Amino acid sequence: GAGVSQSPSNKVTEKGKDVELRCDPISGHTALYWYRQSLGQGLEFLIYFQGNSAPDKSGLPSDRFSAERTGGSVSTLTIQRTQQEDSAVYLCASSSGRDSLRGQFFGPGTRLTVL
Amino acid sequence: AQSVTQLGSHVSVSEGALVLLRCNYSSSVPPYLFWYVQYPNQGLQLLLKYTSAATLVKGINGFEAEFKKSETSFHLTKPSAHMSDAAEYFCAVSTQGGSEKLVFGKGTKLTVNP
Secondary structure (H helix, E strand, O other): OOOOEEEOOEEEEOOOOOEEEEEEOOOOOOEEEEEEEEOOOEEEEEEEEEOOOOOEOOOOOOOOEEEEEOOOOOEEEEEOOOOHHHOEEEEEEEEOOOOHHHOOEEOOOEEEEEO | OOEEEEEOOEEEEEOOOOEEEEEEEEOOOOOEEEEEEEOOOOOEEEEEEEOOOOOEEEOHHHOEEEEEOOOOEEEEEEOOOOHHHOEEEEEEEEOOOOOOOEEEOOOEEEEEEO
């Protein structure tokens, strides 16, 4: 596709349930990132995938959060046993590689509401 | 570790007036710096980026930013504000060591008054 796409655009869930958020990066982009945007914390880095390298998980807030990237393309962010503080907009971005010169291209985000 | 400080969570200007959004960074290595804009209910869009090629960087929609190492600043400016510039603006710095993860400032919401 022309840009980064994310689904669903909105997700409402009950506390304690698991959720999966999907990201389709720009075709050919080898790097993929997840960020979280919340009122209290601003924009926070969660996890970064680059090609076949081990992902950088340093931003994941707890072991309830995990992500995978299949076939070097689509990524899924999973949040287990959701808590109310997980409510936020989850943004996915992709870029063409290690070179920071190109910048990152962001998707529209998934708004997660945990009741 | 890198960090970014954006001075002023809200900035209000009149249409046609100068826009100045402030960003200061902290980095132990030469930084890559970015400005992103977020329109209501939309994702982030790259406005411009500094990559050490030139200290004055021109971006889209008439915005530009100047990298000042001595002041550790990367302020965003536009000579004449337009109503369509109303949005939230984020300054970001990229980390080093082979990872491009961005560290963002808290954002500045720009209001343009007619």
